[in-house]
Amino acid sequence: MVPAVASAQSTATDLGLIVIGSASGVATTLQDAPAAVTVIDSETIAAEGARDLNDILRTIPGLNLTQGNSGIGEISMRGLPANRTLTLVNGRRVSTGGTVVRDYLGDLTRIPLDAIDRIEVVRGPMSTLYGSDAMGGVVNIILKEPTDVWSGSVTAEYSSGPADTTADNAQISAYFSGRLTQHLTAAFWGKVYEREATEDYSYTTDAGAAATVTSGEGSRTKELGANLIWSPNDTIEWGIELTASDERYLSYQAHDTRRLQTYDLTLTNEWQLGAGQLSSYLSYQNSQNAPWDTTNTTWKDATEYNTINFETRYSNATQIAGRYLEYTLGLNLSHDELSDTNTNSSGALIEGEMSTAALYAEARYDMTDSLRLTYGLRADSSEEYGTHVTPRVYANYDFGNGLVLKAGFAQAFNAPDLRSLNPNYLLTSRGNGCKPYPGPCYITGNPDLVPETSDSYEIGLNYQGSDVSWELTAFYNELTNMFGAAKTGETSSNGYAIFERTNIDEGTTAGLEGGLSWNISPDLTWTNSFTYLAKSEFYYEFLDTPFPMATTPELNITTALNWQANDALTLGASVTYVGKQVGYITEEELSSEEARAVPAGQNSDPYMLVDLSLAYDLSDNARINFGIDNVFDAQPDDTVSYRETGRLFRIGITTSF
Template sequence: MRPHPLSAALGLAFGLAAVPPALSAGPLVDPAARDHDRVVVTATRTERLILDVPNTVDVIDRGRMDELLVRDVADLFRYEPGITVTRGFGRFGIGDIRVRGLGGNRVRILTDGVPVSDAFSIGSFSSANRNFVDPDTLKRVEVVRGPTSSLYGSDALGGVVAFITKDPSDYLEDGRSSHLGLRLGAESDRDGFGASATGAFGGGRWSGLVNVGHRQGRETGNRGSDDSIGAARTRPNPQRSDGRSLLSRLVFAPTAGQRFRLTVEGNEDSADTDMLTSRGLQAMTGATNTLVLARDHQTRARVSFAHELDSPVAGFADALDWQVYRQDSETTQDTLEERITGAGAPERRERSFNFDQRSHGLQANALKQFSTGNAEHALTWGLDLQRTDTRQKRDGRVTDLLTGASSNAMLPDVFPVRDFPVSRTDTAALYAQDEIVLAGGAFRLVPALRLDRYELKPEADPIFTGDNPGVPLSGLTHTQASPKLGMVWRFQPDWSLFASYAHGFRAPPYNDVNIGFTNTMFGYTAIPNPDLRPETSRGFEAGIRHTGRALHASMTGYHNRYEDFIESMRFIGFNDEGLMVYQSQNVAEARIYGAELKAGVELGALLSPAWKGWSVQGAAAWSRGDDRTAHVPLDSIDPLTATLGIAYATGTWGAELIGRAADARSRVSSDTLFQAPGHAVLDLYAHWQLSPQLRLDAGIRNLADRKYWGAGNLPQALAGTSNTVDRYTAPGRSFALSLAVAF
C-alpha cells in the first residue's frame, strides 16, 4: 500500500520551507512608490506595482483575512464581486472557485506555484473538490482574472488563483530572532471552533517556521424550515467535520542574495453526515431507505525544494529561481445505505469512491534586464515540467440482511469499476515574456508566449478492462501556443491605462478522452474520443487605474470568447447492438463579457484631518454570458453584484460596516429554472489591539437576519417549481470571534 499523503508530510515536518518566489524586478519597480501601493507577483511573474500590470488583479493580504475572520475560501472571496465560491447542499460542502463565470478545472489554482489537484465528480455519491487550503497558513492571495495561459498553461481559461503561504521572514522583523503565536476562533453558523499555533526562528543564515492548525464544526446553517426526514427536508443534514493542517519551512541564506528553501505542507479534512434527505421512498428504485450515512475524507501533502538567486548568473540572468516538488492528494468518500427493496427484502449497500492524484515537477524561472536604445527590458523566461498520475475507482457491496449473502453486483454496476482508466499526463512548457519600458517609464509593452506539450498515457488495468471489455484506450499528444500582448500607459504618476489581448487553453481531460463503460441492461455505452481538441479562449480587456494619497480606483471592461468547450457524455446515436452511444465532444462556444469596478477613499486625506481614520471602499461586477451553440444564457454567470463598506480605525481599535448586494437572477437558460430574488445584506466587523501581544477580532454577518440565496449556493439546474429551494439559502445572522496572542 502507498503511504498516506499526510502521514508522509508529518513525517518530514521538521526542517522545511517555502516555494518559488517571484523573480525580483529590480529598478523597474518605482523606488518612490508609497507604502499603500500594492505589489503583485502572479500577473507577470515579477514583482510589479498594480499600476504597472496589464491585467485585473485582486490581492487579499494577511491583515485583511484577520479583519474579516476568514476561515475558508468562501469567506476569503465573500467581498470580491466576480469571484464566486460554490457550496453544495447535503454533504459535500465547498466546491469550486468561479472567476468571471468559469469554474471547475478551467481556473488554475496554485499553492506557492504548485498546481492544486483536479476536481472530479460522477453521480450523487462521488465528488472530489479542490478545497485543499487552510487560510490560516496564507500570507497573501492573488487572483488574476481572465485567460492567463501565456504564463500558466492549461486550465487558466478563467484565470489564476494563487495562494501564497507564510514565510519565517513575515514574523522576524526588526531584528527579532523568534516568534510564537496562538490563535483561537469560533463561528456560530456551523458551531465551529479552530485553533492554530505558529512558531518561527531566525539566526544569521538559518530561519524556519512551523504552523499547525485544527478546526472542527457541524453543518453550515441555512434558512430552511422543514426539519422532516426525507426528500422534502430543507434543513441541512446533520454533519460533524474535522480538519487539520501543517506548514513547515526551513530557509538557508548563505549570502544576502541567495536562499534555499525546503517546504513540507499538508492538509486533511473529514466529515460525517447523516443523510436524512436520502431516507424514505426512492422514486427511481421503489426502495425505501431507512438509513444513509456518509463519511468523506480528503488529504493533500506537498514537499518542495527551492533555490532563489538574486544576483547575476553567468551573464544570462540577473535573477534565477527553481524548485522541484512532489504533491499527493486523495479523496475517499464512503456511503452506507440500509433499505427495504420494492420486493420487501432488507439489504445494506456500501459504496466507496476514491480519487487519487499524485504529481511531481520542476519549475525554473529566469530574469534578464537590459537596454536597447531608449527601451528598458525585463526579459523573463522559464521551464515547467510536470508528471501527474491519476486514478479513480468506485467500489461497492450489497448484503441481504436476512440471509447474510453479499455480492459486488449493485446494478447497474458490478464493482469495482473505474470511470476512466489509470492515466498518466506529462506536460512540458517553455514561456517567455518581455516587459518593455519606454518613454522614461511612462509606457510598457508586455508581449508573452508559452508553448505547452501535453501527453496523455492511459493504462489498461484489470479493473477498467474487466468492466469495459473490448473498449480501446486512446493516448493523446498535443502542442499548444498561448500568446499574449499587454500594454500599460502611465499618463500621470498615479494614473495608468492598461489593455491586453490573450489566448487561453485547456487540454482535453483524461476522463473525457477515455471515458468508458457499457451497461447492456439499461441499453447504453460510452466510448473514448481520441480526437478531442483543446478548449480555447480569446480575451480582450482594458481599464484605468488610479492610486493616490486619498483615493485608489480601478475600472475594467472585458470580452472573452471560448471555443471547443467539451461536453461530457453527449448522445451521438446507436451502435450495431442497438445500444445508445455516448461520447465526449467539442460542441460548445461561449461568450462572456462584462465590467468591474473597485475603489476606496481615505476620508481624512480627502476632506480634512477631522475625518482621519475613516475610509470607504466598494466593488461591483456586471457580466453577461451566452452559450453561442444553444443560444441561451450561461447559468454560471452571476447577476450584478456589489459591496460597499465604511470603516473607522485608530491605532488600537477599528470597526467596519459592509453591505453586500446582488441583483435578481433573471437571466437563465430556461424559464423553468429557479430565479433567485435580489438581496442586500449587512455585515459588521470590529477589532481591538488589547496589547502589543493580544488582538481580538469579532464579526456579525447578516446583521438584519435576511433570507437570501447566494449565487454560489444555487445548483445551476434548480427548477423554479422545486419545493426545496430553501435548502440553498445562506445562513441567517451569525457571529464569529478570533483571539490572537503573539510573543
C-alpha cells in the same frame, strides 16, 4: 464583514505592495502589473476574522462565489464556471481536486489564515505563465517566509449559524517562525478545523414540484506544514517545504462520507546570477480520496492522484535602443497519474497518466516614458492533447498623477482531465449531465477530446491616490470547444442513454468590474466593489437558446465602512447586493426539448447581505474579533436550489508573540 478588496486597494499605495510572479514573470508594483490585480495582505486577512478564504475573496471585483446544489461555494471569475479559475499556493498548482469528481470542498478551506502573507488575485486569462485552467484568472496564495527573530500567532475561532444553511464551526490555527542557525531559518504552521454538516432544506422547482437538497457537507480538517530555508551566502538559497493534511467530509446524522489525505514535498532554489534571478522548484504531491462504503461499513479503496512538477524560471533586465527591457524565460515539466476505482459505475479501475512539457517567455518593454508593453508566449505539449500555443499582449499607459490605462489581449486553454480522456470512464448522472435530454444517463470518456480555448480582451483605468483609489475594467471572452457530452445513440442494459464527452459548445462572457476606496478621514474608510455581467452564456449543440454559463448574478455590489474608533477598537459594516441570475431563463420561454436544459440554481429576485464586524485589541499581542454575517438571514427565492450562508455569529481571538 468589510470587503477585502477595499483594504487591498487602500493599502497598495501606502505600503507599496508588489505582485510577485502572479500577473507577470517579474516583480512589479500593483499599478504597473500587466493585468487587473487585487492584493490582499496579511493585516487585512487578520482584520476580517473570516472562517476561510472564500469569505475574503467573494467581494473582489470580477469575482463571484457561485453555489451548486451541494451548497459548496466556489470562486468564479468574470462569469466563467468555477473550474476555469486556477488556484496556486506559492505559485504552484494544487492537485488534490483530481481525486474528487463531485462536491469537492476546494483548496481554500485547508490553509491556515495565520500562515498567509498575502493573496494575489489576477482577473483574466493567465495561460501564458501557468498553462491550463487559468482561463478566468488566478488566485495565488503566498505563504509567509521564515523570519530572523522567532515570532508567530495563534488564532481560535468559533461560529454558529442556522442548521439548514450554515451550521456551527470551530477552528484553531497557528504559525511561528525564526532562525535556527546562522544560515538556516524555519517556519511551522498547523490548523484543526471542523464545520458541521447542514440539514436538508426544501425548495420548489420551476415546474412547481417540491424538492429537497442539503446546503452542504461538513468538514473535519487537520493540516501541518513546515518550511526550512538554507542560505549559505547572499547569492543562493535552498528550501524544503512539507505539508500533510487529513480531511473528513461530514454528513448530517450519518457517517463521514469520504476521507481525503494529501501530502506535498517541495524543494526550492533561488539563485542570483549576476543581475539575473533563477528560480526553480521540484514538487511531489500525493492525494488520496477514500469514500465510505455504507453497505459494508468500511472505507473503499482510495482514488489516488500523483503529480510531479518541475519548473525553472530565469528573469533579468537589459536595455534595447536605450529603453528598459525586463524578460523571463521558463521551462515547466509535469507528470500526473490517476488510479480510480470509485467513479466507474461498473467498478472497473480507471488508470491514466499525462506528461506535459512547456516553454514560455515574457518581455516587458518601455516603448516610451509612459507606454510599457508586455508580450508573452507559451507552448504546452502533451501526447494526450498535442501542442497548444497561447500568446498574450498587454499595454500600460501612465498618464501621470496616479492614473494608468491598461489594455490587453490573451488566449487561454483548459486541457481535458485524465478521466474525460479515458474511454473506460463511466459516470452516472441523474440529469444535469444529460442535458438537454432527460436523465438519468451514463457519460463515458473520449480520448479524442481537445482543449477548450478562449480569446479574451480587456481595457480599464486604474487610479492610485493618497486618499482615493479606484479601478474600472471592461472585459470580453469568447470560448470555443467547451467540454460537454453528446448522445451516442446507444443504451445501457438498464435503459440509461449513453453519452460521450466531446467538444460541442461555445460561449461568451462580457461585463464591467470595478472598485473604489476612499479614506474619508484618517479613521474612516469607505470601500466599494462591483461586477456587472452583460453576458455569460453558452450554447448546447442543436439548440438555439443560450444558457447561463455559471450560477452568477448579473449585478453584484458591495459597499462598506471601516471605522477606527480609537487605538484599540475597529468597527466595520458592509452591504452586498446580489442581483438576478445573468441570462435568467424559464421553461415557459423554451421548447419542450430546450426546457430540459434550464440550469438549476437560477435566482430571479435580488437580495441583500448585511455584515457587521468588531475588532478590539486587548493588548499589543492579542486581538478579539466579533462578527455577524448576513444579519437579516437573506436568501435567494424559494425556487433556487442553493442557500447563502445564514445568519452567522462569529467570535475569535488571535495572540501573537
